[in-house]
Amino acid sequence: MSESDPPRIRVYLNDPAARGERLVSIPPPADTEKGPWGFRVSGRAPVPRAYEPDTAEFLWWQLTASLDRGRRLWSRLRPKPGAWIPGPVLPAVPSAGKDLNAYYDREALRFFRDVDDATGEVVQSGDSPDVVTHEQGHAILDALRPDLWDAPHFEVAAFHEAFGDLAAIAVALAEPALTARVDEETHGDASHSNLVSRLAEELGGAVRDRYGPEAASAGALRDAVNAFRYADPKTLPDSAPDSRLSAEPHSFCRVMTGACWDALVTLFRARGDADRAAALSAAAADLAELAVSAAETAPSGADFFGRVARRIVREAASGPAASSAPALARAFYDRRLIASPEVPPELSPDEDDTVPAPRPDEPPPDPLVRGIEARLGPELPGDVVSIALPSAASPPRVLRGRRRRDLFLHGPEYGPADGAAVEIADAIAMDFGDGGFLRASRVHRAGAPDEEDARAFVRFLARLDRIADAGDAEPDSRSFAKAGKTHAVVRGPDGIRRVRRVWIARRRAE
Numbered sequence: 473m474s475e476s477d478p479p480r481i482r483v484y485l486n487d488p489a490a491r492g493e494r495l496v497s498i499p500p501p502a503d504t505e506k507g508p509w510g511f512r513v514s515g516r517a518p519v520p521r522a523y524e525p526d527t528a529e530f531l532w533w534q535l536t537a538s539l540d541r542g543r544r545l546w547s548r549l550r551p552k553p554g555a556w557i558p559g560p561v562l563p564a565v566p567s568a569g570k571d572l573n574a575y576y577d578r579e580a581l582r583f584f585r586d587v588d589d590a591t592g593e594v595v596q597s598g599d600s601p602d603v604v605t606h607e608q609g610h611a612i613l614d615a616l617r618p619d620l621w622d623a624p625h626f627e628v629a630a631f632h633e634a635f636g637d638l639a640a641i642a643v644a645l646a647e648p649a650l651t652a653r654v655d656e657e658t659h660g661d662a663s664h665s666n667l668v669s670r671l672a673e674e675l676g677g678a679v680r681d682r683y684g685p686e687a688a689s690a691g692a693l694r695d696a697v698n699a700f701r702y703a704d705p706k707t708l709p710d711s712a713p714d715s716r717l718s719a720e721p722h723s724f725c726r727v728m729t730g731a732c733w734d735a736l737v738t739l740f741r742a743r744g745d746a747d748r749a750a751a752l753s754a755a756a757a758d759l760a761e762l763a764v765s766a767a768e769t770a771p772s773g774a775d776f777f778g779r780v781a782r783r784i785v786r787e788a789a790s791g792p793a794a795s796s797a798p799a800l801a802r803a804f805y806d807r808r809l810i811a812s813p814e815v816p817p818e819l820s821p822d823e824d825d826t827v828p829a830p831r832p833d834e835p836p837p838d839p840l841v842r843g844i845e846a847r848l849g850p851e852l853p854g855d856v857v858s859i860a861l862p863s864a865a866s867p868p869r870v871l872r873g874r875r876r877r878d879l880f881l882h883g884p885e886y887g888p889a890d891g892a893a894v895e896i897a898d899a900i901a902m903d904f905g906d907g908g909f910l911r912a913s914r915v916h917r918a919g920a921p922d923e924e925d926a927r928a929f930v931r932f933l934a935r936l937d938r939i940a941d942a943g944d945a946e947p948d949s950r951s952f953a954k955a956g957k958t959h960a961v962v963r964g965p966d967g968i969r970r971v972r973r974v975w976i977a978r979r980r981a982e
């Protein structure tokens with residue numbers, strides 16, 4: 473290389489311990505704070521060059537390169553909002569301490585460094601593109617659906633994990649070098665386990681070496697190619713060996729991730745392109761669009777997996793992948809995520825957020841706020857959160873929102889949450905015609921099954937000792953993470969103590 477050649481860095485594209493993984497040489501990412509989904513890795517940028525793995529300089533560029541791949545994918549999929557809950561630029565901390573972990577806590581992405589007990593090798597979670605783009609996926613979902621963060625439901629917590637894994641898979645399959653290797657490893661049959669379906673190989677190995685062979689899948693932390701079928705998480709054990717399903721979000725998420733991999737294979741097979749690697753990449757992009765659209769609109773609640781699955785199928789049926797919709801329905805049915813192998817003709821009335829035409833007896837159109845009040849009652853609009861204003865340029869102009877309600881918990885079985893509240897949400901969709909007048913509306917009210925699910929979820933957290941009592945203090949994710957607490961009871965300005973999510977982990981907390 474001559475002096476005048478532009479500088480290059482070396483990075484992993486998949487995971488340091490993935491089969492056949494080797495370092496590749498790429499130009500250093502630039503302008504990563506600009507545009508949608510910008511980020512900043514803390515510390516000074518080392519001079520770009522080919523550093524040795526397990527050094528701080530290598531980690532800085534590896535983390536930057538992984539986040540930049542995610543930034544480019546998400547900027548294509550969802551250029552808006554393009555800003556994170558923590559602000560316009562997402563901070564990422566390459567080495568936040570010693571642990572086999574990584575997490576997102578609404579302030580930053582944090583990665584950790586430790587040693588594999590069996591091999592003695594350094595494990596930096598920020599070195600794995602799988603781990604990094606999974607955490608970035610949590611932050612993306614939080615930006616698109618902030619109401620899911622605190623939602624006290626097994627399936628919502630597990631969906632956050634599935635979304636992280638699907639984000640990692642989507643970023644990986646946007647990389648031609650990786651789709652070619654998947655095609656090679658699976659001999660053209662993407663339903664077989666492969667280097668992309670296996671997630672966080674290196675971290676998974678270290679977790680197994682520390683916590684035993686039942687703590688993670690052989691060869692990875694999780695594998696999207698799996699055979700888990702849906703069962704009501706309230707009927708599952710709190711924790712279970714890796715080979716079995718439990719209610720724990722990192723275990724239960726595998727049903728949704730596995731079903732979405734099946735959907736990916738379905739879309740891939742339907743394509744028939746001569747270039748199989750390109751077809752896999754295109755199928756992954758199609759699935760990502762379907763899954764994100766479903767995640768954006770499915771009402772929060774006990775049956776969140778089913779709501780997402782039905783939306784993916786319905787969304788496919790009305791788009792360019794319409795001919796694949798019956799096979800997608802079959803895939804989700806086989807996972808027991810939907811009740812019939814047919815494409816749902818429409819969503820059930822209580823969760824349909826397509827807005828019906830006005831009835832003859834409907835009141836005349838109202839301006840926005842009066843319209844909301846008329847439909848939802850006098851306690852609004854002060855309690856409405858997360859209203860997504862429709863863009864005038866993209867009809868139909870449907871406004872979606874959510875209303876939070878406190879559900880109080882009483883009894884020693886709730887641990888520190890005894891006497892505190894969780895928030896459950898009603899979902900609202902309103903259709904505005906020309907001139908900003910409300911034409912029609914629909915409300916999905918959380919019902920008794922959602923309330924029971926919320927209570928069961930907090931009892932589950934209490935049994936696993938995951939709830940801290942923060943009192944009047946702002947929860948500090950770092951001390952809670954050290955103590956294994958994922959939730960905290962926090963007193964709000966209105967004096968009510970509520971259960972809040974503090975951080976979302978990469979690995980299964982022990």
Ligand SMILES: [Zn+2]
Nearest residue numbers: 633636977978
């Ligand atoms: Zn996670």
